[in-house]
Amino acid sequence: MxxxxxxxxxxxxxxxxxxxxxxxxxxxxxxxxxxxxxxxxxxxxxxxxxxxxxxxxxxxxxxxxxxxxxxxxxxxxxxxxxxxxxxxxxxxxxxxxxxxxxxxxxxxxxxxxxxxxxxxxxxxxxxxxxxxxxxxxxxxxxxxxxxxxxxxxxxxxxxxxxxxxxxxxxxxxxxxxxxxxxxxxxxxxxxxxxxxxxxxxxxxxxxxxxxxxxxxxxxxxxxxxxxxxxxxxxxxxxxxxxxxxxxxxxxxxxxxxxxxxxxxxxxxxxxxxxxxxxxxxxxxxxxxxxxxxxxxxxxxxxxxxxxxILGSPSQEALNCIRCGACLNACPVFRQIGGHAYGDVYSGPIGAVIVPLLSDGNHELSHASSLCGACWEACPVKIPLHELLLEGRAQHAGSERALWRAWARAWSSPRAFALTGAPAGLRPPQALVPPPFREWAKGRTLPRREGSTFRTRWARGEVLD
Structure with a gap:
């Protein structure tokens, strides 16, 4: 490390x-x-x-x-x-x-x-x-x-x-x-x-x-x-x-x-x-x-x-008095520590202000469970969970593009059918498109029981 x-x-x-x-x-x-x-x-x-x-x-x-x-x-x-x-x-x-x-x-x-x-x-x-x-x-x-x-x-x-x-x-x-x-x-x-x-x-x-x-x-x-x-x-x-x-x-x-x-x-x-x-x-x-x-x-x-930051939706981040209370309450900080944030400012306040002060580290806004413990601990009541969401929204352009691409793919019956997993696979990681495989890690994807609706329809098993 x-x-x-x-x-x-x-x-x-x-x-x-x-x-x-x-x-x-x-x-x-x-x-x-x-x-x-x-x-x-x-x-x-x-x-x-x-x-x-x-x-x-x-x-x-x-x-x-x-x-x-x-x-x-x-x-x-x-x-x-x-x-x-x-x-x-x-x-x-x-x-x-x-x-x-x-x-x-x-x-x-x-x-x-x-x-x-x-x-x-x-x-x-x-x-x-x-x-x-x-x-x-x-x-x-x-x-x-x-x-x-x-x-x-x-x-x-x-x-x-x-x-x-x-x-x-x-x-x-x-x-x-x-x-x-x-x-x-x-x-x-x-x-x-x-x-x-x-x-x-x-x-x-x-x-x-x-x-x-x-x-x-x-x-x-x-x-x-x-x-x-x-x-x-x-x-x-x-x-x-x-x-x-x-x-x-x-x-x-x-x-x-x-x-x-x-x-x-x-x-x-x-x-x-x-x-x-x-x-x-x-x-x-x-x-x-x-x-x-x-x-x-x-x-x-x-x-x-x-x-x-002045005049921006995140202006209230400047209210911080550097007490460290939000770090002490944050479940993410308590697991990964300060150095994992990659900057001198860590914890919830760091995840908010570092992307605002510099041109990088936009991913820090995702280092949060959005549980609100930081806001409850903050002595000047900075709504850090809301500012973290604001940070995600400000730098979500690539994610939006990926989700739009997925939506377009699923709007095609043939493309949608190709993404249907064979029954019994858990988790179907291989069928998750590459940009989303990182997101899928650590999550239990749904397991389908039996045949798909399309297969059942083709067999005539679906009644009116």
């Missing part, structure tokens, strides 16, 4: 098909499924429990949906307001049309500063634009400092989950990954965390650049809000002399009341806690009177296909 894993996180259509990646994920002894189920059961179960105990949970979800939809509708206005306020606070803002512009700006900044070392907090959008690879091209070594992201980086894998990048790994996997870095302990999580702390702490102090994502950007004040489950976000944004914050352009919110509601739901839906462990609110770089913080703050706002 190694080659398929390495494909994940690339933009455009992967070399292999979704079917191939699914088969690779399902092969073996069920190790992957057991590891994923253990983590997703815990997160999904805690979120379900909190929804049941939270007064007015459905009203809060509906309010969050309304606020996110309103913000996306006002996106150009809010982004302009955000940029003005970030710059007023001493930061610099760059609007990147695509991944090349975003990584180009950051690599030029690194070269201008003479940077050779960078530390990174967990950021899906930097995975999306493949920032680490671009930094390596100009001689900058970027180290992931989120514990799960670091394990994935050491193992040569992209993240497998929006919230838990390495949730598919067992404790034995962790030992295998950390051993080459000097870890000599066993499978005790505390010992491994202590080792990671000792190893990563000097990286923060030696880094020339600190690169983070942005969970929410407050347009009214120019404040960047980052949510983490570890303290690495604060060290990444505060210790190095230059802080580069990279955000998808949809992550902007209007004001603090919206932040308050979304953070309350993000913590509950993502980690099953009443409030996130670490919430960092940054407004500009270090001021003259302050003792710590970066000398420079650069905010890179990334489009990379998002503007194409």
């Amino acid at each position: 190694t080659d398929l894993v390495r494909e994940a996180g690339t933009r455009g259509a992967p070399a292999s098909s979704l079917r191939d990646r699914e088969r690779a994920a399902l092969a073996g002894s069920g190790h992957l499924q057991v590891a994923i189920r253990r983590s997703t059961d815990n997160m999904d179960g805690r979120w379900r429990g909190l929804r049941e105990s939270l007064p007015g949970a459905e009203e809060l979800r509906e309010a969050a949906r309304s606020l996110r939809s309103a913000a996306i509708t006002r996106l150009p206005e809010l982004l302009g307001q955000l940029a003005d306020n970030v710059e007023a606070a001493g930061g610099r803002v760059f609007f990147a049309a695509d991944a090349d512009e975003a990584t180009g700006y950051i690599t030029e900044l690194a070269q201008r500063r003479g940077a050779t070392r960078a530390v990174k907090a967990k950021s899906m959008v930097t995975e999306e634009i493949q920032l680490n690879a671009r930094l390596a091209e100009v001689g900058v070594t970027a180290v992931e400092t989120d514990l799960g992201e670091w394990a994935q980086q050491l193992d040569g894998e992209p993240p497998a989950h929006i919230l838990g990048p390495a949730l598919h790994k067992t404790q034995a996997d962790w030992v295998r990954v950390l051993r080459p870095e000097g870890y000599e302990g066993g499978e005790d999580p505390d010992a491994m965390c202590a080792f990671a702390r000792r190893t990563l702490r000097p990286r923060f102090l030696d880094a020339d650049l600190g690169i983070t994502g942005v969970n929410l950007a407050v347009a009214s004040t120019g404040t960047l809000v980052m949510v983490t489950n570890e303290g690495n976000g604060r060290l990444t944004s505060g210790a190095p002399p230059v802080h580069v914050a990279v955000m998808g352009m949809e992550r902007v919110v209007a004001d603090w009341p919206e932040v308050d509601l979304l953070l309350a739901l993000l913590g509950r839906a993502g980690s099953g806690v009443n409030f996130p462990t670490y919430v960092n609110c940054l407004t500009g770089p270090r001021r003259e009177s302050e003792l710590d913080g970066p000398e420079e703050l650069h905010l890179v706002i990334v489009d990379n296909g998002r503007s194409k």
Whole structure:
């Protein structure tokens, strides 16, 4: 499965098909499924429990949906307001049309500063634009400092989950990954965390650049809000002399009341806690009177296909707050894992937005049972099952042509008669036209008992 894993996180259509990646994920002894189920059961179960105990949970979800939809509708206005306020606070803002512009700006900044070392907090959008690879091209070594992201980086894998990048790994996997870095302990999580702390702490102090994502950007004040489950976000944004914050352009919110509601739901839906462990609110770089913080703050706002979604039937996909709840609830994700999706975004939300952001991966909309569990789990009530159907409809031209061809064939009595299976065959796979044989796999096709109606008619066995 190694080659398929390495494909994940690339933009455009992967070399292999979704079917191939699914088969690779399902092969073996069920190790992957057991590891994923253990983590997703815990997160999904805690979120379900909190929804049941939270007064007015459905009203809060509906309010969050309304606020996110309103913000996306006002996106150009809010982004302009955000940029003005970030710059007023001493930061610099760059609007990147695509991944090349975003990584180009950051690599030029690194070269201008003479940077050779960078530390990174967990950021899906930097995975999306493949920032680490671009930094390596100009001689900058970027180290992931989120514990799960670091394990994935050491193992040569992209993240497998929006919230838990390495949730598919067992404790034995962790030992295998950390051993080459000097870890000599066993499978005790505390010992491994202590080792990671000792190893990563000097990286923060030696880094020339600190690169983070942005969970929410407050347009009214120019404040960047980052949510983490570890303290690495604060060290990444505060210790190095230059802080580069990279955000998808949809992550902007209007004001603090919206932040308050979304953070309350993000913590509950993502980690099953009443409030996130670490919430960092940054407004500009270090001021003259302050003792710590970066000398420079650069905010890179990334489009990379998002503007194409505005005004489309799938616009509500931009409401996503990247909590990962839909992945935890999805029966497909729980079986095949994140890498089988072939992109950095996986699960139901990935199956929706990846085909919208890029020109390939249209088959991802079929990686769903359409059971609606994702919609029930989503804290901002994105109708993901409906958007998946919309994705199927948008890219069903070839399928429509095949079904029309079949319909024309069956409109001919002779062609229809030729497709009648001899009695007793199950399943009659050989008689299914080639384009549909893949569809027929895994399905029990009907078995006819006795002679066909036409045969019986010719024998005179059919009475008026």
